[in-house]
Amino acid sequence: MNNLLIFWEFLKIGTFSFGGGVSVLAVFNDEFVEKKKLLTKKEFMQTYALSKLVPGANTVSMTLAFGKKFGGYTGSFFALLGFYFVPYILTLLFTIFYLAFEPFMNNVAKIVMPAVIGIIAATGENFRKTEANSWPSMLLAFIVLISLVSFRLSTIFIILFAGFLGICWGILKNRIKIPAKT
Amino acid sequence: MTSPLNLFYLFFTSSLFTLGGGPALTVVLQDLFVNQNHLLTNQQFLTAMAIGRLTPGPAMIYTVVIGFVLLGIIGSVIALVATTIPSLLIFPVRTLYQKAESSFIVQNFFRGVSIAIVGLIFGTAIRLSNGVISGISDFLIALLSFIFMIKYKISVAKIVGTAFIFGSIYALWIK
Numbered sequence: 001m002n003n004l005l006i007f008w009e010f011l012k013i014g015t016f017s018f019g020g021g022v023s024v025l026a027v028f029n030d031e032f033v034e035k036k037k038l039l040t041k042k043e044f045m046q047t048y049a050l051s052k053l054v055p056g057a058n059t060v061s062m063t064l065a066f067g068k069k070f071g072g073y074t075g076s077f078f079a080l081l082g083f084y085f086v087p088y089i090l091t092l093l094f095t096i097f098y099l100a101f102e103p104f105m106n107n108v109a110k111i112v113m114p115a116v117i118g119i120i121a122a123t124g125e126n127f128r129k130t131e132a133n134s135w136p137s138m139l140l141a142f143i144v145l146i147s148l149v150s151f152r153l154s155t156i157f158i159i160l161f162a163g164f165l166g167i168c169w170g171i172l173k174n175r176i177k178i179p180a181k182t
Numbered sequence: 183m184t185s186p187l188n189l190f191y192l193f194f195t196s197s198l199f200t201l202g203g204g205p206a207l208t209v210v211l212q213d214l215f216v217n218q219n220h221l222l223t224n225q226q227f228l229t230a231m232a233i234g235r236l237t238p239g240p241a242m243i244y245t246v247v248i249g250f251v252l253l254g255i256i257g258s259v260i261a262l263v264a265t266t267i268p269s270l271l272i273f274p275v276r277t278l279y280q281k282a283e284s285s286f287i288v289q290n291f292f293r294g295v296s297i298a299i300v301g302l303i304f305g306t307a308i309r310l311s312n313g314v315i316s317g318i319s320d321f322l323i324a325l326l327s328f329i330f331m332i333k334y335k336i337s338v339a340k341i342v343g344t345a346f347i348f349g350s351i352y353a354l355w356i357k
Contacts, residue, residue, distance in 0.1 A: 018238045018339035050279055053288065056197045056269035057204050057242040065272050084262060087239025091246045092258060094233050099251075107356060108349030113228040114320040115345035116235070117311050118327030123205050124303035125332055131202075131296040144301025149308050155213040156199050158298055159206070166294020167287055 001070045003078040009036075009070075010063060010082030017059070017087075024059040032066065039066065059083075140165075184221055184252055186260055192219065193245055193264035200268070202296045204241035207265075209302040211245070212310060221252060224310050235342040 001009075013031055017024035025048065032039045039047075051061040060080070067079025098105045132141045144162065147153045184192075192214050200207040208231070215222045222230075230251070234244025242265050249261030315321050327345070330336040 014239055016238060017240070018337070023337060023339070024240060046279070047276070050275055051272060052203055053292065054269060054271045054275055055200050056265060056267075056271075057200065057207065057240045059204075059240040060242065060266055061269040061272035064269060065276055068273065080266065084239070084243075087237055087243045088246055088258075088262060090237040091234060091239065091243050092250060092255075094237055095247045095250050098229070098233060104353050104357075107353035108346060109225065109229050109232070111323060111349035111352050112232045112342065112345040113225060113314045114311075114323035115327040115341060116228045116232050117307055117314060118324035118329075119235075119331060119338055119341060120208060120231075120303060120310065121307040121324070122328045122331035123208075124300060124307060125328075127203075127205055127296075127303060128300045132300040137297045137300075140297050141301035141304075144298045145305040145308075148302060148305035152217070154218070155210050155302055156195070158302060159199055159201060159210075159295055162294040162298030163201075163291040164294070166290040166292070166297075169294065170286060170290030 001075070003071060003074055006067060006071050006075050007078040007082040010067070010079045011085050013063075014083040015086040025062075028059070028062060028066075038070065184219075186253060186256060189249065189253055189257055190260050190264045192221075193249070193261050194267060196245075197242070197265040197268045200242075202292055202299055205303050206299050207242055209299065209306045211248070212306050215248065217309065222248065224313050226251065228310060228314060232342050232345070235338050236346065 009031070013024075013027050017027045029044060033041055033044050047062055047065045048058065051058040051065070054061045060083075063079050063083045064076045067076030069075075071078065128138070128141065132138050140162070144158055147158060148155065196207060196210040196214055199210045212227055216224055216227050227248075230244045230247035233247050234241075237243065245261040245265050246258045249257035249259070251257075253260065311324070315324060323345075327341050330341055331338065
């Protein structure tokens with residue numbers, strides 16, 4: 001694929017992916033796996049799994065990976081450019097609009113802000129269903145919550161420490177040979 | 183307010199510790215921008231998120247709003263570039279992938295991180311409600327959007343869009 005085509009493909013994906021996260025993945029899958037057959041299902045799922053091991057937004061690392069597959073490193077650059085193009089401009093325009101009508105928009109935000117808090121909590125609940133569905137893991141998640149809200153520990157420290165605990169737990173489990181629960 | 187370099191550093195750090203998927207970004211961004219450096223209020227942060235959810239694009243696109251509010255066009259570009267850089271790690275990881283994915287250390291590290299993220303997201307929701315959820319009506323709105331997303335699986339963009347419509351009606355009403 002030439003760079004212009006890569007740019008165009010990702011521009012379409014960027015334009016039609018509303019809501020971030022999973023909904024963007026669905027658009028990726030639809031375009032590249034189902035319609036255009038540029039990627040196999042397996043390839044897509046593997047890249048998705050790896051994007052979770054990489055810091056930053058999953059969809060951004062997937063854009064980079066697919067862009068490289070379609071056209072090398074320049075391909076990934078154009079893929080990213082296309083992916084960001086429309087969302088960046090629209091977000092900027094919306095922000096300028098918001099700031100231009102600020103007193104009015106601040107009243108609008110009185111309804112919108114609580115709704116966003118509900119969405120964040122719902123994201124947490126969706127995450128909990130897959131990541132913390134056993135009693136020990138829920139307890140750990142609860143301790144994390146308290147250490148953030150009451151003790152104001154830094155989130156970066158908590159994330160790294162939890163990763164460290166995960167490794168310790170893995171070693172301990174191997175030592176005492178508890179059958180792995182899946 | 184803040185220097186371009188500091189802004190770059192804050193976005194880069196937030197993105198670097200966004201492990202295990204998008205939701206972690208909100209957690210670290212809120213911690214760094216609102217709680218630790220007081221560059222934004224909870225209200226500004228939530229509004230940025232709302233704008234980001236209403237426009238298409240990746241979950242991290244709302245960093246553009248934050249960058250723009252703090253440092254104008256330059257700030258918005260810094261936001262986009264700085265949050266993207268950590269994602270470049272996908273290239274080496276993809277080449278090493280079999281080793282990376284099945285590695286004992288990597289697997290268990292991410293197991294621990296994912297559990298922590300669950301607590302962190304709920305904790306961030308609680309921190310963000312400070313100064314935002316001040317009465318029973320605010321709480322009900324939050325509960326309603328929570329239920330719509332969990333129980334009826336309504337997309338985030340639709341919920342935020344609906345909230346903007348109701349918000350506009352409310353704003354016209356009280357004018």
